[in-house]
Amino acid sequence: MEKIQMITPLVEMDGDEMTRVLWQMIKDELLEPFIDLKTEYYDLGLKNRNDTDDQVTIDSAHATIKHGVAVKCATITPNAARVEEYNLKKMYKSPNGTIRAIVNGTVFRTPIIVKGITPCVRNWKEPITIARHAYGDVYQNVEEKLQSGDKAELVITRADGSKESRVIHDFAKGAGIVQTMHNMNDSIVSFARSCFNYALDQKKDLWFGAKDTISKQYDHTFKDIFNDVFEKEYRKDFELAGIEYFYSLIDDIVARIMKSKGGMIWACKNYDGDVMSDMISSAFGSLAMMTSVLVSPTGVYEYEAAHGTVQRHYYKHLKGEETSTNSVATIFAWSGALRKRGQLDDIPELVKFANKLELATIQTIESGKMTKDLALITSFEETVTLSSRDFIVAVRKTLEDLL
Ligand code: NAP
Numbered sequence: 001m002e003k004i005q006m007i008t009p010l011v012e013m014d015g016d017e018m019t020r021v022l023w024q025m026i027k028d029e030l031l032e033p034f035i036d037l038k039t040e041y042y043d044l045g046l047k048n049r050n051d052t053d054d055q056v057t058i059d060s061a062h063a064t065i066k067h068g069v070a071v072k073c074a075t076i077t078p079n080a081a082r083v084e085e086y087n088l089k090k091m092y093k094s095p096n097g098t099i100r101a102i103v104n105g106t107v108f109r110t111p112i113i114v115k116g117i118t119p120c121v122r123n124w125k126e127p128i129t130i131a132r133h134a135y136g137d138v139y140q141n142v143e144e145k146l147q148s149g150d151k152a153e154l155v156i157t158r159a160d161g162s163k164e165s166r167v168i169h170d171f172a173k174g175a176g177i178v179q180t181m182h183n184m185n186d187s188i189v190s191f192a193r194s195c196f197n198y199a200l201d202q203k204k205d206l207w208f209g210a211k212d213t214i215s216k217q218y219d220h221t222f223k224d225i226f227n228d229v230f231e232k233e234y235r236k237d238f239e240l241a242g243i244e245y246f247y248s249l250i251d252d253i254v255a256r257i258m259k260s261k262g263g264m265i266w267a268c269k270n271y272d273g274d275v276m277s278d279m280i281s282s283a284f285g286s287l288a289m290m291t292s293v294l295v296s297p298t299g300v301y302e303y304e305a306a307h308g309t310v311q312r313h314y315y316k317h318l319k320g321e322e323t324s325t326n327s328v329a330t331i332f333a334w335s336g337a338l339r340k341r342g343q344l345d346d347i348p349e350l351v352k353f354a355n356k357l358e359l360a361t362i363q364t365i366e367s368g369k370m371t372k373d374l375a376l377i378t379s380f381e382e383t384v385t386l387s388s389r390d391f392i393v394a395v396r397k398t399l400e401d402l403l
């Protein structure tokens with residue numbers, strides 16, 4: 001078979017620990033035998049981030065904007081223990097945070113569904129994608145503990161210098177707490193555009209919920225901005241694509257999601273997204289089966305697995321012990337990026353290959369061959385638990401039969 005040719009390079013962001021090991025295996029076994037893989041390589045492994053004072057992360061984000069599509073391996077976000085372990089010059093910020101700030105995107109997380117791993121919610125048949133707004137609200141709040149006798153006020157200095165203040169609460173009768181939050185219209189507009197674009201890209205309905213009945217200024221602004229952006233920029237395209245935008249009160253959305261068969265993209269305010277993404281991923285079975293894509297409001301895409309570097313498995317691997325680490329989400333990060341590259345560059349063979357790679361991965365698991373994390377939760381009675389490498393080799397065999 002002749003190798004598939006690429007036109008524009010994919011931005012490749014290598015990473016850390018066990019996922020870095022899987023990364024190389026995936027390239028060796030599942031990609032390079034079939035594709036003349038063209039990537040612009042950035043080593044985001046912690047050692048190289050330290051060697052470059054984290055410039056490599058910034059460069060990789062700008063390359064993503066330039067080329068349009070990136071694929072990223074999981075990376076360590078340093079804490080005090082990592083500073084010591086890697087002898088770091090400083091405690092670098094999360095690479096995902098740095099990339100997200102430059103690309104200005106929204107993260108969409110989608111579970112990968114296979115037979116034998118049944119969602120806890122019986123009626124969920126299709127994946128539910130969560131889009132989390134990643135700016136403001138409680139994550140950038142100002143809060144304070146107050147003593148009895150204190151008074152909390154909100155003071156606004158208008159553009160002309162005049163001041164207005166409102167009492168939040170008078171704590172005359174006892175101690176308490178106060179919290180204030182903010183958001184930016186521009187950020188909400190970008191979030192809305194990313195969500196509408198991704199819904200069109202995926203041809204799936206978009207749902208959004210906020211507490212606008214109680215929060216008549218704050219949450220209502222989210223509702224209004226989503227509505228304005230939809231009416232002005234997206235209604236026609238949604239109608240053409242046969243998909244819908246659905247807004248309701250957050251409580252109603254939660255109730256409907258539970259009773260739905262899935263298949264929608266669920267846009268969430270920052271806190272709702274934080275909480276609901278954990279509920280969705282655990283209800284669908286496993287963090288190792290969750291993909292993640294960062295989408296900018298202008299249509300730049302960065303694909304990755306939702307899980308981390310699987311440190312515990314890596315230490316076993318370093319000791320020479322056999323590991324059984326699930327590579328599915330990382331395989332899907334590659335297939336997602338290759339499919340998008342194929343669509344943008346009009347290379348149908350690349351799109352077909354990406355689809356078959358995903359199908360081969362799913363069929364391998366559905367034939368009973370899987371890694372330990374899935375073997376522990378599957379409803380299949382007969383399973384073969386494979387090592388990290390043997391699972392990838394099994395996927396390659398299935399893939400070769402499909403090609
Ligand atoms: P983690 O790497 O996601 O792993 C947590 C546990 O979940 C693992 O110990 C393992 O459980 C299970 N697990 C996760 N992915 C798996 C897979 N693919 N196959 C099998 N089991 C899997 O989270 P963490 O241990 O909290 O974080 C490790 C490092 O990853 C940290 O340095 C963190 O900063 C980084 N991180 C990076 C990203 C990212 O780059 N997007 C995201 C999150 C965390 P068992 O040990 O029980 O088998």
Ligand code: MG
Nearest residue numbers: 273274275278
């Ligand atoms: Mg959370």
